Amino acid sequence: xxxxxxxxxxxxxxxxxxxxxxxxxxxxxxxxxxxxxxxxxxxxxxxxxxxxxxxxxxxxxxxxxxxxxxxxxxxxxxxxxxxxxxxxxxxxxxxxxxxxxxxxxxxxxxxxxxxxxxxxxxxxxxxxxxxxxxxxxxxxxxxxxxxxxxxxxxxxxxxxxxxxxxxxxxxxxxxxxxxxxxxxxxxxxxxxxxxxxxxxxxxxxxxxxxxxxxxxxxxxxxxxxxxxxxxxxxxxxxxxxxxxxxxxxxxxxxxxxxxxxxxxxxxxxxxxxxxxxxxxxxxxxxxxxxxxxxxxxxxxxxxxxxxxxxxxxxxxxxxxxxxxxxxxxxxxxxxxxxxxxxxxxxxxxxxxxxxxxxxxxxxxxxxxxxxxxxxxxxxxxxxxxxxxxxxxxxxxxxxxxxxxxxxxxxxxxxxxxxxxxxxxxxxx
Numbered sequence: 001x002x003x004x005x006x007x008x009x010x011x012x013x014x015x016x017x018x019x020x021x022x023x024x025x026x027x028x029x030x031x032x033x034x035x036x037x038x039x040x041x042x043x044x045x046x047x048x049x050x051x052x053x054x055x056x057x058x059x060x061x062x063x064x065x066x067x068x069x070x071x072x073x074x075x076x077x078x079x080x081x082x083x084x085x086x087x088x089x090x091x092x093x094x095x096x097x098x099x100x101x102x103x104x105x106x107x108x109x110x111x112x113x114x115x116x117x118x119x120x121x122x123x124x125x126x127x128x129x130x131x132x133x134x135x136x137x138x139x140x141x142x143x144x145x146x147x148x149x150x151x152x153x154x155x156x157x158x159x160x161x162x163x164x165x166x167x168x169x170x171x172x173x174x175x176x177x178x179x180x181x182x183x184x185x186x187x188x189x190x191x192x193x194x195x196x197x198x199x200x201x202x203x204x205x206x207x208x209x210x211x212x213x214x215x216x217x218x219x220x221x222x223x224x225x226x227x228x229x230x231x232x233x234x235x236x237x238x239x240x241x242x243x244x245x246x247x248x249x250x251x252x253x254x255x256x257x258x259x260x261x262x263x264x265x266x267x268x269x270x271x272x273x274x275x276x277x278x279x280x281x282x283x284x285x286x287x288x289x290x291x292x293x294x295x296x297x298x299x300x301x302x303x304x305x306x307x308x309x310x311x312x313x314x315x316x317x318x319x320x321x322x323x324x325x326x327x328x329x330x331x332x333x334x335x336x337x338x339x340x341x342x343x344x345x346x347x348x349x350x351x352x353x354x355x356x357x358x359x360x361x362x363x364x365x366x367x368x369x370x371x372x373x374x375x376x377x378x379x380x381x382x383x384x385x386x387x388x389x390x391x392x393x394x395x396x397x398x399x400x401x402x403x404x405x406x407x408x409x410x411x412x413x414x415x416x417x418x419x420x421x422x423x424x425x426x427x428x
Contacts (some may be wrong), residue, residue, distance in 0.1 A: 019068055023066070030057075032072055035065075038394045053212075053215055061168070064077065073102040083197075085387065086420065092126065093131050094130045122319055122351040133314065147314075149424045151425075152289055157284060182226060187200060190263050222241030259361050289425075292421065321353070330363075377402065381401065389418070396409070
């Protein structure tokens with residue numbers, strides 16, 4: 001038996017507080033947004049305007065306020081979505097956003113109470129996972145989250161390279177209003193084939209296409225192209241805008257690629273070919289791209305592409321281990337028993353337990369069991385590795401784990417890793 005232990009962290013002791021948590025009411029939206037703005041002061045904010053524009057699309061049952069008397073001192077919101085697993089299976093996910101604590105009430109345990117409350121609510125609803133994008137790395141691990149996808153900034157100098165691919169379909173340039181009719185369904189098909197991606201609320205497209213302007217955020221103004229296959233069906237799109245730059249009357253414009261998605265590699269590379277062939281563009285820049293882009297290997301000069309700023313993106317919190325591990329696909333067969341440690345305050349979290357994972361021909365079954373464990377791991381490590389993009393051994397280094405059988409960590413890591421690296425492109 002091999003055992004690794006992490007330094008014991010003593011729980012924080014907070015003074016008693018008369019803080020209550022509950023869903024907010026419609027008339028409290030402005031105060032809720034004002035409380036959020038007190039923490040995220042870096043963003044321009046008009047709480048009244050936000051309440052008017054965002055309120056109609058918000059599910060107030062999932063917009064939680066922490067109240068000190070009648071004053072909102074904490075905010076926490078979630079919305080339903082789908083998370084794509086390796087192999088294309090999708091599970092219901094609780095997407096967490098707008099998390100804040102008023103600066104006057106920090107370090108009092110309010111965030112911990114809101115996070116635990118949300119996890120319990122999500123588990124009771126039947127969600128398989130919670131997902132979020134962490135403003136700071138140290139915050140969410142203590143609530144069972146782990147970094148499951150990674151992203152990077154891509155810079156492509158188009159004048160010194162070209163895409164060595166032939167057209168496999170056609171490109172159409174479309175206006176935002178017609179694009180509004182096409183992109184939601186097309187994106188959803190792309191997301192369903194990309195492990196790590198999530199579904200998007202329909203209202204988001206009005207903002208992304210510049211049809212609706214959100215208070216405190218510049219209105220998008222750019223171009224949309226869609227890719228059609230040989231039969232005329234849509235199988236990819238790109239959305240981008242530009243940054244004008246003239247040097248001695250020579251165009252050195254920058255294309256800022258907002259997103260590019262396709263249901264298949266041929267359409268993806270054809271979209272890139274189109275962008276690289278556009279005149280007056282010196283550089284293409286894009287954030288929240290994969291850490292390894294397939295485009296690189298079809299460029300005449302791969303050095304023209306630079307990947308920088310690699311960092312974590314989507315954080316995952318497992319609620320239902322059998323669904324997450326049982327509905328994804330695997331690249332190797334194997335069998336092992338995992339004991340998952342999951343503490344939610346003074347009580348076991350929803351993922352706590354012992355599970356037998358059996359993989360045959362890429363398909364899995366995962367069930368609770370009383371059999372002896374091969375490996376005991378923390379829920380944070382399993383969450384980080386569950387989509388196949390973070391090595392289980394790496395995620396377990398700062399956490400306690402026990403190998404009850406020699407080689408169990410290596411075997412578990414080999415099962416969970418995937419060649420198709422998970423990627424999430426969606427801010428929320």
